[in-house]
C-alpha cells in the first residue's frame with residue numbers, strides 16, 4: 001500500500017511536471033504567435049510617411065499622387081487639396097507633429113472653395129468636409145470650421161430638388177446643380193458631416209437638409225424594406241432595383257446606424273433597426289458554412305447575384321457597432337477568405353463560384369477597418385494576426401518607390417498609377433489604430449465618418 005502510494009505520488013509528481021513544461025511551451029509558443037503591436041505600429045507610421053513624402057515630392061498642392069509616373073492627378077480643373085485635407089488627422093493621430101503643423105498651415109494658407117468647378121457632393125462631403133471638421137475638433141483652430149462652413153454653404157444647393165434628395169454635382173461658385181440620377185450612398189451619406197457642421201456652428205440648416213435626404217431615401221424603400229441602386233431625385237422613382245450592401249448603397253446603411261450613435265437621433269435608430277431586418281432576410285446568404293451578403297431584387301427579394309466585394313467588407317464593422325458580434329465575426333472570415341484567394345483583395349468576388357469577377361485593388365481600407373473594430377470589441381489576438389497578414393500583403397504588393405500603388409489585377413499583381421486620398425485617410429489610419437496602444441484614440445467615444453474621420457459622440 002505504502003509502496004503503491006509512493007509510486008502513485010511519484011507518477012503524479014511527474015505528471016504535474018510534464019503539464020507545467022507543456023504549459024510553459026504553449027505559453028511561449030502563443031507569445032511568439034502574438035504579433036508585436038509596437039513594432040507593427042512603427043512600421044505603419046514609417047510607411048505612411050513614405051507615401052506622404054511621395055505625395056509631397058511629386059504631387060504637392062494637387063489632389064492625388066500618381067505613384068508610378070510620379071506626377072499628380074486633380075479631380076477638377078483646379079485642385080482642392082484632397083490628399084492634405086484627407087490626411088491631416090492621420091498625422092495628428094500618429095503623433096507626426098512637424099508634418100501635421102506644416103500641413104495644417106499649408107491648408108489654411110491655400111485652401112479656398114471660391115472656384116468655378118462642378119464637384120461631386122458625396123466625395124467632397126466625406127473627404128473634405130469630414131476632414132475639416134475632424135481637424136477643427138482635434139486642433140481647436142476655428143479657421144478649419146470657417147472653411148467647413150463656407151464649403152457647407154456652397155454645397156447646400158444640391159438639396160434643392162423636388163424630393164429633397166441631393167443632386168450629385170454642384171458648382172462651388174455658381175451653385176448650379178446637375179445629375180438628378182443618384183444612389184442611396186450619395187443621397188444618404190451626408191448627415192454625419194452636415195449634422196456635425198450644424199452642431200459646431202449652431203445653424204440647424206445643414207442637419208435638417210441632410211436628415212431629410214436620408215429620410216426621403218428611406219421612405220422610398222420597397223414593401224419588403226430594401227432600397228435599390230439608382231434613384232431619380234426629381235421624380236423619386238428607382239431607375240435600378242438591384243439591392244445589396246456594396247458600392248452605391250453601402251454607406252447609406254452605415255449612416256443610419258452611426259447617426260443614431262453620434263447624435264442619439266431616434267429616427268435613425270428606427271430606420272436602421274427596420275433596415276437590418278430586411279438586409280438579413282433577403283441579402284444574407286450561406287455557402288458551405290460561410291456567411292455572405294449578395295444581391296437581390298428590392299421588390300421581390302429574389303437573388304440577383306452572388307457577388308460580394310472589397311467595399312462590402314465594411315459591413316462587419318457596422319455589425320460590431322450594432323451589437324451583432326456573431327454575424328460580424330463570420331462575415332469577417334468571409335472577407336478574409338476573399339482576400340486570401342489571390343493573396344490580396346479583389347474588387348468583386350463571386351462567392352458561390354469562388355471566382356474573382358473584378359480583379360482590381362484600389363488600396364481600399366474596409367477590410368482593415370472591420371479588423372480594427374473586431375479587435376477593439378473582442379480583444380482576440382486572432383484579429384491582430386489577421387491584420388498583420390493584411391499589412392504584409394499590402395506592403396509586399398503595393399509599395400513603390402514613390403508611395404503606394406493600386407493594383408490593376410490582384411492575380412498578376414500588375415500595378416495601376418493611382419493612390420487615392422483615402423489610402424492616407426483610411427487604410428493607413430486603420431492599420432495604425434489596430435496596432436497602436438489604446439490611448440491613441442478612444443474608440444468607444446467617437447464615430448468615424450465613412451472616410452475614417454473621427455468625431456466625438458455628442459452628449
Ligand code: DMJ
Nearest residue numbers: 251364365366422450451
Ligand atoms: C472611401 O472614399 C470611403 O470609405 C467610401 O465610403 C467608400 N470608398 C472609399 C474607400 O474604399
